[in-house]
């Protein structure tokens with residue numbers, strides 16, 4: 001039986017991407033609990049200043065140039081003091097990092113997360129807030145912010161409102177609430193298909209003074 005070339009083209013269009021996706025899914029990835037343990041161990045090394053030196057190595061660079069399999073996705077703040085590779089003592093290729101002021105997620109960030117889960121094998125998503133976050137501080141202060149900072153502040157306002165009546169430090173409360181709302185948004189809006197059941201979203205809070213990350217879950 002002869003198959004029309006047009007049908008063949010159609011089949012390859014439909015089937016090849018599906019095969020590629022299946023192959024991507026089949027690649028070994030670190031499970032979420034093992035990934036979290038690896039981050040905790042890395043942060044412990046960072047806090048205790050027993051950091052492995054000399055990275056990234058040429059060998060690691062060559063290895064990752066052929067392909068990346070980051071074991072965790074970090075949604076962090078753009079704050080220069082909170083670089084995930086440093087605070088978790090990791091190398092190039094280890095972490096898939098998305099950073100915006102206030103560790104917020106928009107469609108671009110969600111798309112990046114979806115890509116890392118579907119194609120790079122990442123199964124742990126960390127929303128990493130931090131002490132004295134300027135973006136949350138601005139939202140807490142209220143009032144108008146200039147330019148596109150306005151959009152950041154507006155996106156954090158729900159966290160400020162939700163944490164208003166909580167006892168304790170208003171800024172710390174708002175930061176925790178913001179992290180929780182971002183984590184919730186990722187759980188609800190990231191389109192992870194059948195991989196969603198394998199993915200864990202956790203919240204971390206980075207202390208600028210001690211370097212320690214506290215975990216909400």
Ligand SMILES: [Zn+2]
Pocket residue numbers: 077078079101102103130132133134135136
């Ligand atoms: Zn911040």
